[in-house]
Amino acid sequence: MSVMAPVQNKLASKSIKPLTPTAGEAARTPFEQSFRNHFLETLLSNDESTGICALRHQALSAFEAQGFPTRKNEAWKYLALSPLLNQAFIPFAPAATLIQPEAYFLSESDGARLVFANGRYQAALSDTRALPEGVIFCDLPSALSVHQDLAASVLDKNSKNDDAFAMLNTVGLEQGLLLHVPENSVLQVPLQILYLVDPQPAQSQDNAAELANFRMVFSLGKNSRAVVTVQTVSSETVSSLYFNNFVHDIVAAESAHLNLSWIQLEAPTAWQFSNARVHLEEASQVTINHVDLGAAVARHSVVVKFAAEKAHCELNGLNVLKGKSEVYQNVVMDHAMPNNTSEQFYKSILDDQTRSEFNGTVKVALNANGTDSHQLTKNLLLSEDARAFARPQLQILADDVKCNHGATVGQLEPSQLFYLKSRGLDPELAESLLMYGFAEEMIEKLPVASLRKYLDERLLSQLKQSQIVTNL
Amino acid sequence: MPEDTTSQLTKDKTPLLSISNLHARVANSSDTQDKADVNEILQGINLTVYPGEIHAIMGPNGSGKSTLAKVLVGHPAFEATEGAVVYQGRDLLSLDSHERAREGVFMAFQYPVEVPGVNNASFLRLAYNAKQKHLGQDELDPLEFADYLAEKAKIVEMDPELLNNRSVNAGFSGGEKKRNEILQMAVLEPKLAFLDETDSGLDIDALRIVANGVNQLHTQENAVVLVTHYQRLLDYIVPDYVHVLADGKIIKSGGKELALELEEKGYDWLLETQPA
Secondary structure, three states: OOOOOOHHHHHHOOOOOOOOOOHHHHHOOHHHHHHHHHOOHHHHHOOHHHOOHHHHHHHHHHHHHHOOOOOOOHHHOOOOOHHHHOOOEEEOOOOOOOOOHHHHOOHHHOOOEEEEEOOEEOHHHOEOOOOOOOOEEEEHHHHHHHOHHHHHHHHHHOOOOOOHHHHHHHHOOOEEEEEEEOOOOEOOOOEEEEEEEOOOOOEOOOOEEEEEEEEEEEEEOOOOEEEEEEEEEEOOOOOOOEEEEEEEEEEEOOOOEEEEEEEEEOOOOEEEEEEEEEEEOOOOEEEEEEEEOOOOEEEEEEEEEEOOOOOEEEEEEEEEEOOOOEEEEEEEEEEOOOOOEEEEEEEEEEOOOOEEEEEEEEEEOOOOOOOEEEEEEEEEEOOOOOEEEEEEEEEEOOOOOEEEEEEEEEOOOHHHHHHHHOOOOOHHHHHHHHHHHHHHHHHOOOOOHHHHHHHHHHHHHHOOOHHHHHHO | OHHHHOOHHHHOOOOOEEEEEEEEEEOOOOOOHHHHHHHEEEEEEEEEEOOOOEEEEEOOOOOOHHHHHHHHHOOOOEEEEEEEEEEOOEEHHHOOHHHHHHOOEEEEOOOOOOEEEEEHHHHHHHHHHHHHHHOOOOOOOHHHHHHHHHHHHHHOOOOHHHHHOOEEOOOOOHHHHHHHHHHHHHHHOOOEEEEEOOOOOOOHHHHHHHHHHHHHHOOOOOEEEEEOOOOHHHHHOOOOEEEEEEOOEEEEEEOOHHHHHHHHHOOHHHHHHOOO
């Protein structure tokens, strides 16, 4: 991969926009105004020590040109942003009382764990002793000071065609982490990233809530292998709105393999956006598993770019929602090069007034013959007020491709229900078991055993399937 | 009529199953009464099965063979419109499908259903314990059941991998699915088992394994009803009686030699001799 050109040169020709009030200010949302007031200090300081100042300025210009998405934008059609845009934000204060982090530790990842609280690195809780030499797994400020070129090269790779929130993440970029696995390094230990959230209640005169811009950079060298689990967790007593704005930059070099599981376990007042940008070199493989069990609104955008051939990308998603949770999955699978394969499989179990959307687009470029791409979304509605939007889409310009997509929305499969009943299971148990199985099909894909076990237990209690708990 | 062919020996026993004048059609066919006849798949079935017997039900495609089995296990796609089915002295049709299963009625599916995410061994244990509880007998904990299941798996030479680390039928080959059906039969020890085209899609080795399994499970206390299109299966599982079903009725019953005759002559000679 090419290292970013010296940033100073780019910056030299840039004039920094004044951030004093302008004519357009009246039209600014509380979100944008508060962002300008509270998140641009680093940008304004023009601190070049981290080497990403030019990126921030580019992102700010791009955001100003584009603004926030509206519901006319297909990718944002069903998501009502107004509660977020009408909210003023300030940066997270340090966490006061931490959730017991040990409860979320995965035993397989002992010695390969980073812990963050309210976006801030927790050195005392983190431990990376089990990692072999050459692997870089650290918080972003450290990465930017020690491994500046490495971090900057990945950050720069994906900065085009961002959505507004990814741009703002770059503008306000401070916290995050870097994983770099060097060439030929196969990590036996799965890595764990624990992201804890303990927000303050909305504060001060403008009733501001807390926001973090958090960046995860994953750089996998040639022939390297890594398994990563991220859990975002908030205490269940949280009752105020807060917003985590994540961006993940993933670059897999030739024949590298990354398996990333993203487990969202947040309070019913939480907003979480994540933008993953995946760059695949030849014969590389990236799998991302999303599991969403909470939040007010979670939106995951994954944009995959095949930069060479013979690569494979697999995206899985499971939403098990109750209350008023909303989860939006937005995928762009860009088969820009020939002979690559991809799979998308997203499932939702929706109760109460929850909603989910799968909006996935497979693009196959004119020259991308040999593409093999599959999309499937299945949605189980447990309540009349739940809504599932299934929008698998194909844009195929090449001739010699194998692409299919499918979507189901509804109740449990009658043939499966009868099969279980025909073996003596009463209807309630048969339904419970099928619902559990519906979710379990996705949990089974997660590569870390203790994570599967944790999620199994959590799902069983969330689905109120105590009958199965005692029987399985 | 089948009663006529019943041997003197079995007449001393109480029938396990007796079907009289059973009519059935596709469920929820919201057609008018006039049209109901068109949808009627079973048009007056009479059949008596005693413990210890093996019956084969044969017939051309669309004759209603599979429908008969499905109606008897309570498949929601079909509904009985007339007639009576007495199983062990009870009105079978009044029971829900899971109750029928717990009472010992079983059907091996022609197309076993895949249930992703539900572990095969766990499912079998839930089913086994549901039956045990219903019968007032001891349930097994996971460890005890693992031993029980390992023994049963030998009957159909089932790879333990397919039991312990796989979801029910998910990704199984055709042969593995059919074996899994017979394994379920072995675990649940039904009194009355319908095998719906269990031979279809099996190669000769798999057929022998499945048939051996069924023969091991058949005792003087239970009965097996084979629904099959071909004589081939009956070389391995020898029936006491063979019934030919056509247009929703049993048009001929006989001993095992009837199957050979059908193999030789096809069904046409029987259909032609039927009064219109």
